[in-house]
Amino acid sequence: AQSVTQPDIHITVSEGASLELRCNYSYGATPYLFWYVQSPGQGLQLLLKYFSGDTLVQGIKGFEAEFKRSQSSFNLRKPSVHWSDAAEYFCAVGSSGGYNKLIFGAGTRLAVHP
Amino acid sequence: GAVVSQHPSRVICKSGTSVKIECRSLDFQATTMFWYRQFPKQSLMLMATSNEGSKATYEQGVEKDKFLINHASLTLSTLTVTSAHPEDSSFYICSPAGGGTNTEAFFGQGTRLTVV
Numbered sequence: 218a219q220s221v222t223q224p225d226i227h228i229t230v231s232e233g234a235s236l237e238l239r240c241n242y243s244y245g246a247t248p249y250l251f252w253y254v255q256s257p258g259q260g261l262q263l264l265l266k267y268f269s270g271d272t273l274v275q276g277i278k279g280f281e282a283e284f285k286r287s288q289s290s291f292n293l294r295k296p297s298v299h300w301s302d303a304a305e306y307f308c309a310v311g312s313s314g315g316y317n318k319l320i321f322g323a324g325t326r327l328a329v330h331p
Numbered sequence: 332g333a334v335v336s337q338h339p340s341r342v343i344c345k346s347g348t349s350v351k352i353e354c355r356s357l358d359f360q361a362t363t364m365f366w367y368r369q370f371p372k373q374s375l376m377l378m379a380t381s382n383e384g385s386k387a388t389y390e391q392g393v394e395k396d397k398f399l400i401n402h403a404s405l406t407l408s409t410l411t412v413t414s415a416h417p418e419d420s421s422f423y424i425c426s427p428a429g430g431g432t433n434t435e436a437f438f439g440q441g442t443r444l445t446v447v
Contacts, residue, residue, distance in 0.1 A: 251435070251436075258422075258441075258443060259440065259441065260337075260424060260438045260439060260440040260441045261375075261424070261438045263435055263436075266434070266435055268434065307374060307375070312377075316434055316435060316436060317363065317365065317426065317428035317436050318365055318377065318380065318428075318436075319365075319375075319377075319426075319436055320377075321374045321375045321376075322374060323373070323374045324373075324374050
């Protein structure tokens with residue numbers, strides 16, 4: 218069965234520090250992978266997505282993610298975190314090879330210290 | 332990206348009453364609608380999938396008689412939580428999907444339901 222695992226429930230970083238949020242997926246073929254961000258009480262905003270091609274994808278707000286098939290991972294990174302990045306981050310995989318019906322990871326809550 | 336309008340954003344209702352949540356796709360035809368819910372401090376879980384003009388398909392563990400989904404048009408779908416109970420308190424998010432060249436999911440703003 219398809220699944221997404223985000224091992225870190227909470228992460229705290231200092232403003233200006235680098236960030237890496239981990240995501241591992243289980244899927245038989247090449248997956249459609251996504252990272253979304255959710256601010257408190259808000260909907261979801263797409264940060265970036267991977268379908269095929271270059272395994273390092275650039276997203277909005279300075280985020281990037283790298284698809285590593287050998288590790289079944291799609292980790293999200295940012296070189297320098299801003300206080301406004303504090304939010305909940307969800308990794309998702311397209312169910313059954315699609316990109317609309319998604320399976321989400323449990324989420325990682327990011328706190329940023331000044 | 333696509334424009335999705337979900338209403339209301341917040342609702343508080345008494346236990347035993349029903350609540351209707353609307354989801355509109357404003358600039359594309361939503362042949363399919365996904366409804367997700369998110370319990371506090373948890374992830375989003377798919378509740379049901381509906382196709383315009385057809386009955387919805389519910390995920391395991393989701394009561395179809397409690398969560399009524401209507402998808403009568405290509406721009407509007409509604410989720411009605413019937414006889415709501417406090418355990419139904421959650422964040423509900425719609426995600427319309429249609430044809431065309433879109434390669435990502437679009438989401439409504441979400442509805443925070445609190446049942447007291």
